Amino acid sequence: MYRNAPNKPVECRQRTASDKRPWLRAALLALALGAVCPAARAASAAQLLARGDYAGAAAVFEADARLGKAVAQNNLGVLLLRGQGVSKDPVAARGWFEKAAAQGLRGAMYNLGMIFLRGYGTAVDRVTAAGWLDRAAQLGDPEAQFYLGMLHYRGTGGGGNPAVAGHWFELAAAQGVKEAQFNLALLLLEGKGLQPDESRAVGLLEQLGESHPDAELVLARIHLQHGEDAPRAAAALRLFRKLAENGRPEAQAALGMMYVTGTGLKADPEEGRFWVAEAARQGFAPAQRQLGDLHAAGVGGERDLVEAQAWYALGAAQGDDEAGQRAAAVMKELTPENREKARARLKALGLEAAPAAAAPAP
Numbered sequence: 001m002y003r004n005a006p007n008k009p010v011e012c013r014q015r016t017a018s019d020k021r022p023w024l025r026a027a028l029l030a031l032a033l034g035a036v037c038p039a040a041r042a043a044s045a046a047q048l049l050a051r052g053d054y055a056g057a058a059a060v061f062e063a064d065a066r067l068g069k070a071v072a073q074n075n076l077g078v079l080l081l082r083g084q085g086v087s088k089d090p091v092a093a094r095g096w097f098e099k100a101a102a103q104g105l106r107g108a109m110y111n112l113g114m115i116f117l118r119g120y121g122t123a124v125d126r127v128t129a130a131g132w133l134d135r136a137a138q139l140g141d142p143e144a145q146f147y148l149g150m151l152h153y154r155g156t157g158g159g160g161n162p163a164v165a166g167h168w169f170e171l172a173a174a175q176g177v178k179e180a181q182f183n184l185a186l187l188l189l190e191g192k193g194l195q196p197d198e199s200r201a202v203g204l205l206e207q208l209g210e211s212h213p214d215a216e217l218v219l220a221r222i223h224l225q226h227g228e229d230a231p232r233a234a235a236a237l238r239l240f241r242k243l244a245e246n247g248r249p250e251a252q253a254a255l256g257m258m259y260v261t262g263t264g265l266k267a268d269p270e271e272g273r274f275w276v277a278e279a280a281r282q283g284f285a286p287a288q289r290q291l292g293d294l295h296a297a298g299v300g301g302e303r304d305l306v307e308a309q310a311w312y313a314l315g316a317a318q319g320d321d322e323a324g325q326r327a328a329a330v331m332k333e334l335t336p337e338n339r340e341k342a343r344a345r346l347k348a349l350g351l352e353a354a355p356a357a358a359a360p361a362p
Helices: 039-050 054-066 070-082 090-102 106-118 126-138 142-154 162-174 178-190 198-211 215-224 230-245 249-261 269-281 285-297 305-317 321-333 336-348
Strands: 010-014 026-030
Touching (some): 070 090, 070 106, 126 142, 178 215, 198 215, 249 269, 249 285, 269 285, 285 305, 305 321
Antiparallel strands (some): 010 026
């Protein structure tokens, strides 16, 4: 998250906990020490870090930092923030970042932005964070551009601005930030702040491919929306099958329903139920509801309201309102004996007590 001197990022991602949108997320780009210091000093610090001698590296950086060298000031700030080789001191770290930023070091500006965004050693201040990130972004820092885009998307205190977010995602994506490329594709699909452009979004997602954990899943869903087009249906099937076999529950559920409905292939309800069940067993609530539907309707096997009730209740326990409504409806059809069976089945599936609306009545 915090950058030592540019420019050798290690790829590492983190979904932002406060992000309620299913696909937009923040990238966490870790940092490597750069080489803007004098050659001997930089090599010495790098060697010390390679040996795990953070205290030695901190001493080198501090000596240069006190001579006013911006990169050393920034790198010392990183060690202080992490507590590597020195006592953790986010306030002191911020002071060194400010000295480096005053000399125009964009990495230090980025680090200051992240300090205020995450609230390390200070109160969270999204407005101040945006100011520092904007300064770094204007100087071409790709991660600052990405995080600035996220701030504009969500808003720093009020409503967001998807159009401005799209601008910064565009710039960060051009510099290789994969999360920016992914988010840009989503904005193009949604048409929020940008002119809708599915074709370009598909192109961006295809470029990401396996390098992004969700690009192929979103791409498959786009193709499935055009399931009446045989090539698009085939593309969706190929991607969903690949992801399903790799254990992605969202893909397993989608593949299962393609088999059930005969979309893009010959209908095979039994195979469809198998894949939906695979997703449901992983705790994917929509698949639990779908599996309940299949058992309730007798699709892909015998009709079994006890099993349907159990899977509906599991989905309801995760907040799936539709599953809760269906559980309540099925419950009315169960005999007292079958309600006991449903309760036992719930326990076997790992749910000791379902919400009142979903649990079988005594």
